[in-house]
Amino acid sequence: WIVGEDYNAAPTCATCHMSRTKDLSVTHDIGDRIAWNLRAPVSAKVDSKAIEKGKKVKPWLQRRKDMKRVCRSCHGSNIVDAHFEQLDTFVVTFNEKFLIPSKKLVTAMLKYGLRDKVKFNEAIEWDYFYLWHHEGRRARHGAAMFAPDYVHWEGVFEVAHRFYIDMVPDIREAIKKARENGNVAGADKVAALLKEVLDSPMHRWFEGGKPPKAWRPSDDDNHGFNIMKARMKAQVEAAANR
Structure with missing residues (x-):
């Protein structure tokens, strides 16, 4: 079955991480659409260790794009983009x-x-x-x-x-x-x-x-969110240029 076409409610783990969509094939690699390693003591992009060792693996940004394709099978782009920014x-x-x-x-x-x-x-x-x-x-x-x-x-x-x-x-x-x-x-x-x-x-x-003051876009002292967003932007640009 295809996400968003044959099945569009109460997803299971397989729905998002393994199943076929209208433009993605089935995968048995459950990390294929995951950008972050959330298991480690300190989280890092899922491809970071491979890059350090000089190995080529599927870039985290491509994994993120694929996951967003899955999300957009059932959700609008604004919700999807806001979720991943959050x-x-x-x-x-x-x-x-x-x-x-x-x-x-x-x-x-x-x-x-x-x-x-x-x-x-x-x-x-x-x-x-x-x-x-x-x-x-x-x-x-x-x-x-x-x-x-x-x-x-x-x-x-x-x-x-x-x-x-x-x-x-x-x-x-x-x-x-x-x-x-x-x-x-x-x-x-x-x-x-x-x-x-x-x-x-x-x-x-x-x-x-x-x-620090509660975060607002106009704040200068805002928990470092501006710095973090700049880092995220730099990571995205670096990944896009690889």
Whole structure:
């Protein structure tokens, strides 16, 4: 059957990711129409690792175009374009606000001796895993799949709680213990990185600082959305020129 012709309601996974449309053939590669890797600790375009290794694979932009063809079988172009702009903005914001800083922090803790190499024997490792693997994946996949409850209540709300209420106190406790045990240099390094993160525009509210203004197109201080949109535009242009 053909999406939008023989079947146009309550799609299954196969409907969008595998099925034939009026201008696309059936595929058994479920990643063939996916632009982002939403499973990783930090999301990246699905072709990024292959490009780093010098391999040629189907570019993410072509995958996105194919997925949009599927979407337009049932939806108007405005809805489709708005959805993917929202998805891209969400993923980039989520990366830069939570995923990249948390990864830097747990990596620094290992580097400077504030945690050991044994996996999952310390609270901070569980905090980080839950943040990106459980709540973080739910949020990202919710954004991709028109699922606002999974984006917010089952996603970002829990990610924020995990980051601010679990990770930050656990990192501070590790810094304190490191100083008590004589690892002052390591404690100072991690403390400086934590301060840098919490002083940044997206997190400064947590320490009593002034949060960024709510995003509006006219804002100069708008959570970095202008920067993110510029990055997305550059990625699209680079992909189009490959």
